[in-house]
Amino acid sequence: MTARTLFDKVWDRHVVRDMGGGWSLLHIDRHLLHDLSGPPALEEITRRGLGVRHPDLAFATADHAVSSSPGRDGHSSAQGAALYDALQERSAVAGLRFFKLGQLGQGIVHVMGPEQGLVLPGLTLVCGDSHTCTNGALGALAFGIGSSESAHVLATQTLRQRKPRQLRIRVDGQLPENVTAKDLALHLLSRHGAACGVGHAIEYTGEAVHALTMEERLTLCNLSVEFGSKIGMIAPDDVTFTYLEGRPYAPTGERFTHAVADWRALASDEGATVDRELRVDAAEVTPMITWGTSPDQGVPVDERVPDPASAPNEAVRQSWQQALDYMGLRAGAALAGTPVDWVFIGSCANARLSDLRAAALIACGRRVAPSVTAWVVPGSEQVRRDAEAEGLDRVFEEAGFVWRSPGCSLCVAANGERVPAGARAVSTSNRNFVGRQGPNARTHLASPAMAAAAAVTGCITDVRTLRVM
Amino acid sequence: MQPFLSVTGAAALLMQRNVDTDVIIRIEPLTQVPREQLGRFAFEALRQGPDGSPINGFVLDEPCFRAAPILLADENFGCGSSREGAVWALQGLGVRCVIAPSFGDIFVDNCFQNGLLPIRLAREHVMRLAGFCAKGAAITVDLRDGVIVAADLHIAFSVDPLRRTALLEGLDDIGLTLRDAPAIDAWQRADLAARPWNWPAPVQPVKEITQ
Numbered sequence: 001m002t003a004r005t006l007f008d009k010v011w012d013r014h015v016v017r018d019m020g021g022g023w024s025l026l027h028i029d030r031h032l033l034h035d036l037s038g039p040p041a042l043e044e045i046t047r048r049g050l051g052v053r054h055p056d057l058a059f060a061t062a063d064h065a066v067s068s069s070p071g072r073d074g075h076s077s078a079q080g081a082a083l084y085d086a087l088q089e090r091s092a093v094a095g096l097r098f099f100k101l102g103q104l105g106q107g108i109v110h111v112m113g114p115e116q117g118l119v120l121p122g123l124t125l126v127c128g129d130s131h132t133c134t135n136g137a138l139g140a141l142a143f144g145i146g147s148s149e150s151a152h153v154l155a156t157q158t159l160r161q162r163k164p165r166q167l168r169i170r171v172d173g174q175l176p177e178n179v180t181a182k183d184l185a186l187h188l189l190s191r192h193g194a195a196c197g198v199g200h201a202i203e204y205t206g207e208a209v210h211a212l213t214m215e216e217r218l219t220l221c222n223l224s225v226e227f228g229s230k231i232g233m234i235a236p237d238d239v240t241f242t243y244l245e246g247r248p249y250a251p252t253g254e255r256f257t258h259a260v261a262d263w264r265a266l267a268s269d270e271g272a273t274v275d276r277e278l279r280v281d282a283a284e285v286t287p288m289i290t291w292g293t294s295p296d297q298g299v300p301v302d303e304r305v306p307d308p309a310s311a312p313n314e315a316v317r318q319s320w321q322q323a324l325d326y327m328g329l330r331a332g333a334a335l336a337g338t339p340v341d342w343v344f345i346g347s348c349a350n351a352r353l354s355d356l357r358a359a360a361l362i363a364c365g366r367r368v369a370p371s372v373t374a375w376v377v378p379g380s381e382q383v384r385r386d387a388e389a390e391g392l393d394r395v396f397e398e399a400g401f402v403w404r405s406p407g408c409s410l411c412v413a414a415n416g417e418r419v420p421a422g423a424r425a426v427s428t429s430n431r432n433f434v435g436r437q438g439p440n441a442r443t444h445l446a447s448p449a450m451a452a453a454a455a456v457t458g459c460i461t462d463v464r465t466l467r468v469m
Numbered sequence: 470m471q472p473f474l475s476v477t478g479a480a481a482l483l484m485q486r487n488v489d490t491d492v493i494i495r496i497e498p499l500t501q502v503p504r505e506q507l508g509r510f511a512f513e514a515l516r517q518g519p520d521g522s523p524i525n526g527f528v529l530d531e532p533c534f535r536a537a538p539i540l541l542a543d544e545n546f547g548c549g550s551s552r553e554g555a556v557w558a559l560q561g562l563g564v565r566c567v568i569a570p571s572f573g574d575i576f577v578d579n580c581f582q583n584g585l586l587p588i589r590l591a592r593e594h595v596m597r598l599a600g601f602c603a604k605g606a607a608i609t610v611d612l613r614d615g616v617i618v619a620a621d622l623h624i625a626f627s628v629d630p631l632r633r634t635a636l637l638e639g640l641d642d643i644g645l646t647l648r649d650a651p652a653i654d655a656w657q658r659a660d661l662a663a664r665p666w667n668w669p670a671p672v673q674p675v676k677e678i679t680q
Contacts, residue, residue, distance in 0.1 A: 016649065020631075021629070025649055057669070123667060129550075130550050143575075146575065148642075149578060152642055152643050155646075156647060156650075158646055162631075164574070194487050194548060195548070199571075225549070226549075229574070249669050256666070258666060315544075318485070431550075
């Protein structure tokens, strides 16, 4: 039998019917719904007079448009109230599991999925959200879809998909101290561009990737779509199995043992070929910060804002210049020391317990600069409770951060929460697009520790220059 | 879905790399506005200043491109968020076809779900079309023949055959897939037997833990 990749193996076992021309009807094992893309999909199948074929394989939670204010309920955000009700009511009618606000399981959909054990190695999983690629960190074939495809999955538990090309990203060596999975992702983006992975499914591999914790892997895979790939996977290993054991929806007992035996065999075979391969030396990665309006416009934090005059071609020169104009930055200026107005620690990229711990280590014993508004939004109800149990909320509050309730919040600014026009934010989220955090808001993407460093110093700061107190 | 055979009209040039779906449609209108009305919110960030005043010179606001059914775009158009509202907003503007060197993968899937034709074309060809269309001259995109016609200029393009047929005939994916129900059932029975751990226990009311 020919050598196959992780992606090939998961794809092959889900083919219900080979449709020819590279297309397959693929079985979908898990379907996650959120408050923005879930209601239109559920509405669509009702409109067609169809039912949800497998309500036991679909799970819903509200994250995008719910308020993150402390003590909120489903109606606290004017933007989200009707969507919250629609998701809750339509889930009840369809008989699928809805995780309410305040209940374990509620949270940013890509934080709660792995955390609840809803995502397992070798599964196919979809959600009406591009960051569904996050779940590939567990060795699942997971990708984002639109509302129409979501309706297709609700009605048929399958999707028509054309097999993408494959891109292997091998990260050799070890990441230096103070360098995170977020920095690795931003480094890859800055080197290879936001369109590098278009049309490809990525597999991340190599010593540095398998040395990452599960939560770090989730961060790395989260940014696959910023690279142009709707799929990013990591072969499951002992880190994965240890992470999953005992999670609410993970198999237990003998079933878990059998599952692990099956999951081990998913790793890419020796000699399996892919369409493209990139190699990266982990030792070259440093703490990163973005300066522009695309996630690939990033540099090591101790470097300067690039000069459009040195761009490789006219199209790139124009995009750099537009980005600098929007961001209010000068070519050649040092990034470190740039004053910051807002700091956001949250999102499906970086709002898990380990992210909050990393930020708290910097915040502990310091104060948020007077000119800065700094928010911490835990990724899920579980993360919120775990963080509070170890006192992280108090560390943040004593330092002057605002400790909030789980949801997408300022990453996507769908719930009325926004960074004000013209304000400069350092954010642990994944997108610095024009208007993403609010019309005319300026976003610099970075790791949780870098964001905390900016909060306490009031400017973009190389986290390596701050001592843990 | 409405079949797509061909379209003739002005082609507006929006040559910016990585135009993301957040720029095509900001998220807040998606929470508030019915999909048929999203067109007026399309490209808000490019056509309005911070105070809501119009930015002069945005291509789709110029008289000869106001109803342009074709958009000429740059690399990685429609990257980012999977929001299908980006396609609905473009359709609300009257756009029926986008021609670019490359597209966001999920955006392409959403286009085909809604009968909007994305055409991948080398940048030099996009620029040649742009030169021809600069003053609003009409071009024709014919999916039946796989050709873009701008006066004497004929540029061939290809679309995945399965998707081409679906567009030409206005096929409905869900309706087609439901015909595969017996194969889906068979797959599920086999998977449940081979890998029972993949199947979560049926939904049971879990203990409510509300704080």
